[in-house]
Amino acid sequence: MTHVVSFVKVKDPLDEVEIKHAISSSVDLLGGLSSIVRKDDRVILKPNLEAPRHANTAATTSMVFIERLVELIRLAGARPIVAEGPFMNYDAKTVFTLTGAEELCRGLDVELVNLNDTETVEVRVPGGKAHKKLRIPRIILEADKIVNLPKMKTHHLTSLTCSMKNLKGILPGRDKQLSHVRGLDQAIVDINKVVQSDLIVVDGILAMQGRGPTFGDSIQLGVIIAGTNDLAVDIACSQMMGLDPDDVKHLRIAMQEFSIRPGDVKVVGTPLEEVKTQFNVPRESWTYRFAQRSAHILDRQVYQQFRPEKSIYPLLSGLFGAHPRIDAAKCTVCGICAKSCPVDAIDLPKKKILASKCIDCLICSELCPFQAIQIKSISERKNA
Ligand code: SF4
Ligand code: SF4
DSSP states (O other): OOEEEEEEEOSOTTOHHHHHHHHHHHHHTTTOGGGTOOTTOEEEEEEOOOSSOOGGGTSSOOHHHHHHHHHHHHHTTOEEEEEEOOSTTOOHHHHHHHHTHHHHHHHHTOEEEEGGGSOEEEEEOTTOSSOSEEEEEHHHHTOSEEEEEOEEEEETTTEEESHHHHGGGGSOTHHHHHHHHTTHHHHHHHHHHHOOOSEEEEEEEEEEESSTTTSSEEEEEEEEEEESOHHHHHHHHHHHTTOOGGGSHHHHHHHHHHTOOGGGEEEEESOHHHHOOOOOEEEEOHHHHHHHHHHHHHSHHHHHTTOGGGOSHHHHHHHTTOSEEEOTTTOOOOOHHHHHOTTOOEETTTTEEOTTTOOOOOHHHHHOTTOOEEETTEEEEOOO
């Protein structure tokens, strides 16, 4: 089966009118919104608002994407609802205020839902490996359509975060943390077995490269990508970012499990070669992979249950130097990492991570606003 993915290059990426026009064009190239959304549908819009960072930092989806999709969905006679569950300890109200989502949704008279704080339903994951069951917000399960609005970014654990990974944001609160502990790549694929997008429109206007997904460097691309299959969109986006999809672990697993290959993806609109840009991509070294994989195979059950005292994770990653460490000179003792650590492994006054407890979920390094938590065995591949 062929999956169509559209690329539209925006002439002036600072011109919101032009961006809106390009968003419409990207959807028209797929056959138009009326081929996806029906009258009276309840449509969930899922942007990437993972952190209290404005879109001009390249960490979150630009508000113009939400605004244009709300307009198009209403024109189709359907009812849009914006929903997101920010990562871990980030307060949803703060995130919605700083990103501008609260003000935008109030102005548009659209409901804005905090997915970390809604009723959930436990569902079985068919063929689930990292997650056998998942708690999914009822509002997601009962939606007629899901429109995914990811930001194009690199990620220090998963190489890239785009459509498939943006769906992890629907998991409520601590369940996001479990995905890290159970093996993030397989967890992403398992989440996508339960929830799939009907339409994806990727914000590639101001993308992120380097040590994403929250505090990397911005890169002005001016590209909008749309499709109706999460994996197909991510395959096309990875190619655009100069990555072989087979080198991106969650895409490799998904291509095997969902039987979609790069040859099944047809790009329309702006040719891929015209917009292709080599991103700086964080990479895990073999030492980190060895420690992760070995421990995951050898003590998966112990690890899954958050019992670090019985896990060989600390030993293996200690031996191979794969533990995160706090750079005391950069650390401001803000405490964000300690609050988020699932096993209480951070000694904040001493600015130390206790190797005997740490299970290498690397949530702390993702959350540190000052890039003070380093993992020596994760490096960055620079632009060619
Ligand atoms: S989040 Fe970063 S800056 Fe804050 S206490 Fe932890 S290491 Fe230090
Ligand atoms: S110290 Fe960091 S990597 Fe280690 S368990 Fe805690 S949050 Fe995870």
